[in-house]
Amino acid sequence: MTATLKKQHILITGATSGIGYQLAKDYLQEGQHVYAVGRDDDALSELKSLGAETINLDLMDRDKVIAAFDKISDVDLAICGAGMCEYLDMPNFDSSVFMNVMSVNMGTLSHAIEGVLPKLIASRGRLVGMGSASAYVPFARAEAYGSSKAAIHYLMKTLQISLAPYDVSVSLVVPGFVETPMTKQNDFPMPFIQTPEQASQAIRDGIKSGHDVIEFPKKLTLPLKVLGTLPDLVWKQVSEKMNKK
Numbered sequence: 001m002t003a004t005l006k007k008q009h010i011l012i013t014g015a016t017s018g019i020g021y022q023l024a025k026d027y028l029q030e031g032q033h034v035y036a037v038g039r040d041d042d043a044l045s046e047l048k049s050l051g052a053e054t055i056n057l058d059l060m061d062r063d064k065v066i067a068a069f070d071k072i073s074d075v076d077l078a079i080c081g082a083g084m085c086e087y088l089d090m091p092n093f094d095s096s097v098f099m100n101v102m103s104v105n106m107g108t109l110s111h112a113i114e115g116v117l118p119k120l121i122a123s124r125g126r127l128v129g130m131g132s133a134s135a136y137v138p139f140a141r142a143e144a145y146g147s148s149k150a151a152i153h154y155l156m157k158t159l160q161i162s163l164a165p166y167d168v169s170v171s172l173v174v175p176g177f178v179e180t181p182m183t184k185q186n187d188f189p190m191p192f193i194q195t196p197e198q199a200s201q202a203i204r205d206g207i208k209s210g211h212d213v214i215e216f217p218k219k220l221t222l223p224l225k226v227l228g229t230l231p232d233l234v235w236k237q238v239s240e241k242m243n244k245k
Helices: 018-029 041-049 062-070 095-123 143-162 196-208 218-229 232-242
Strands: 009-013 033-038 053-056 077-080 126-130 169-175 213-216
Touching: 009 018, 009 095, 018 033, 018 041, 018 196, 033 041, 041 053, 062 095, 077 095, 077 196, 095 126, 095 143, 126 143, 126 196, 143 169, 169 196, 196 213, 213 218
Parallel strands: 009 033, 009 077, 033 053, 077 126, 126 169, 169 213
Antiparallel strands: none
């Protein structure tokens, strides 16, 4: 007798673009109840036609986030995928760009966590945050993006400890390069780049298996992790070579 898949209530931020959009479509295809949070009206309309409950929301507005999430009855899984990337070109350190990236990537995540956490505590659910392999090794031009992702890594790993007494599981997603509107701006080689479909599959499999850290593709993330443990001189030389045009 085939076991029936338990229907989950899944909230996804950043659901109107890139990985978040693919995750929303794939979970809907599985028959899950999806709350799709984003700003793109066309993408929201498409997801709504597929069965999602859509929420057009500025995640930088804390009060609106909390008010919107308060109207949601149940959440078993929250995937916080909203974010942005801008690069810095030295010797011009643009603090407005730096602070904008930090503010958006940390602000959207922290507001979402505050709004959804009571639901996850009630359901003994899982919180998922989107990190990046760029947090493993410092790369030139990625000062803002990498710093924001390093902060997210720290936050999610800390929440794994602090939310354990409340039976809330926490997963950190660490993707390499994925074909999304955000990576289209990249003017450098992106080794082992993944499709959104591949990224969604890796994330969904990792969540289903209960992994605390979901890294992909391993052929990129593992070498970067090893590189990050080597003496500074080594990774500085590698980073310089990777960023030479």
